[in-house]
Amino acid sequence: MKKNMRVTVLTHLSGLLAIAGVVPAGNAQSSVTLYGVADTFLEYSNHLRTAAGAASEGGSRVRLNSGGLAGSRWGLRGVEDLGGGVQAVFALESGFNIDAGTMGEAGRLFNRQAFMGLNTKGFGRLTFGRQYTSMFDLLPLFMPLTYAGAYEPMPFLMSPLRVDNAVKYRIERGPLAAQAHYGFGEQVGSWQGNASWGGGASYISGDLGLAAVYDQANGQDTATGSGRMRKVAVAATYAPGAWRLTAGYRWAEETIASGERKHRDDMWWAGVGYRLTPAFQMNAAFYYDDIKATDGSASPPNPRQYVLQGVYAVSKRTDLYGAVAYVRNAGLNFAALATLAPGARSQTGVALGIRHKF
Structure with a gap:
């Protein structure tokens, strides 16, 4: 199979559709690309809760x-070129x-993305369907x-990651990218019930990058109102030469x-990355969460996680990687x-894996 298994349809599709009475005859150029990622790793973790009645209250585990x-x-x-x-x-x-x-989400075939829309030269892209939130799209860099996944607490940072029934x-x-999204809640009699929206922008020029984004997800609208989750994030990156520095802050209220x-x-x-060779990258990361008590009691201990990661590119499509993480006052990835296990307040994880992109 070729690198991206690109299937390019250069035939006169519009002519075939014209025979079916769908569109007028003419020339249309389309392409469909099959792509993917296969990623698996061996993982050791400790201080795990065991089943009720087990001889030990907790233990370690090695799993794939x-x-x-x-x-x-x-x-x-x-993609299909429509002209103009x-x-x-x-x-x-x-x-x-x-x-x-197994499927990533039972009962949902295209659980990660399912959308269609229009892309224009100079005027942006408008899409409809199940899509990533603005916070997810703007922050990866x-x-x-x-x-x-081993070990960045990304779901804790920005959940939900995706929105159904969304316009983006x-x-x-x-160097400037900006976007906004709105997810229809589709609750009868209420526009805000189960709805979600957000937007933001990023600016990356040379070694420096900046980003700011807002996301909100509402609960069901009831007689007493509608609950909501709001998140705001600001972040920066600086990448001179072989170095890459990242830092950010996220505010959240539910x-x-x-x-x-x-x-x-x-x-x-905060993170520091360094490319030792063209094929080998080392990254160190630190995550900290300041949790506020909501009932007037003392705030719980704040979780913090330390990660050291190494990635070696065997080829353009295949990577070998390893990561070690230690978290305090939480489980891995917060x-x-x-x-x-009862009484445990920390956890350590070690991962060794391989990723192949096709």
Whole structure:
């Protein structure tokens, strides 16, 4: 198979469609690309909660996992030139667990992305369907590990990652990229119930990059109101020569339908990366979350996580990687303490894996 398994349709598609009575005869140029990522890793972790009634209250585990650098997936991307600098585009992307061959989300085939829309030259892109939030799209270059599952607490940082029934607009002009999205909640009798929206911008020029973004997700609209989760993030990156420095801050607040605060926290992160050789990259990352008590009691201990990661490019498509993480006052990737053995307040993880892009 070729590198991207690109299937280019250079035949007169419009002529074939004209026979079917769909469009007038003419020339149309289209392409469909099959792409994907296969990523698996061996992982050791400790202080895990065991089943009720077990002889020990907690222990370590070695397992085969999926998605250490990037989530395993396959997808289809398509584009058709409509003329006048306008293109019709679509994407269908399905996540899977390569360790077990299961779907990334049961019952949802294209769980990662499913959208179509129009892309214009100079006027941006407008798409419709299941799509990533603005926060997800604008921050990957500003994160120390670029959303690596082992071990960047990305879901904690920006959940939800994707929105159903969404309209998204994105425009790029030189070093500036800006976008906004709105997800229809589709609740009968309420525009705001279950709806979500957000937007932001990034500026990357030379060695320096800056980003700012806002996301909001509403709960169901009830007689007492609608709960909501709001998040704001600002971040910066500086990459002189072989070095790459990243830092950022995320504010979050969750309220229930009555308007009472349910959760409030401030998350910080910083990272240092260095390319030792053209094929070998080392990254170090630190994440810290300042959790605010919402009921007048003392705030819980704040979680913090340290990560050291190495990535070696065997080829343009295949990488070998390793990562070591230590987290205090949480489980790995800021998982709740309830996932750990009773009395445990820290966890260590070690991952060795391989990623192949096709």
